Amino acid sequence: MPEPTLTFSVTCPDCALESFSEIPIAVIANGLLTGKELRLYSNCHGRYWTATFAEREQLRKSLSVLKLETHTIQERPRAEQFEAAG
Numbered sequence: 001m002p003e004p005t006l007t008f009s010v011t012c013p014d015c016a017l018e019s020f021s022e023i024p025i026a027v028i029a030n031g032l033l034t035g036k037e038l039r040l041y042s043n044c045h046g047r048y049w050t051a052t053f054a055e056r057e058q059l060r061k062s063l064s065v066l067k068l069e070t071h072t073i074q075e076r077p078r079a080e081q082f083e084a085a086g
């Protein structure tokens with residue numbers, strides 16, 4: 001089973017071009033919780049850099065949105081069970 005990842009937009013520090021970066025959710029969550037550095041990557045320059053405070057906040061928000069979606073998905077089987085029983 002593939003590891004769940006989060007795709008988000010990053011701004012390249014070399015050319016300010018926006019591109020999409022994909023990082024495993026576990027890595028982001030761990031980095032945010034422990035205060036560890038998060039490495040971001042820009043496709044255009046093949047460049048890695050450490051996420052800034054603003055970028056970490058952006059990731060934190062993305063993760064909280066994701067949690068809401070997960071919650072919604074978890075509600076569905078219960079509704080199906082109810083329908084099957086009725």
Ligand SMILES: [Zn+2]
Nearest residue numbers: 012015044045
């Ligand atoms: Zn670039």
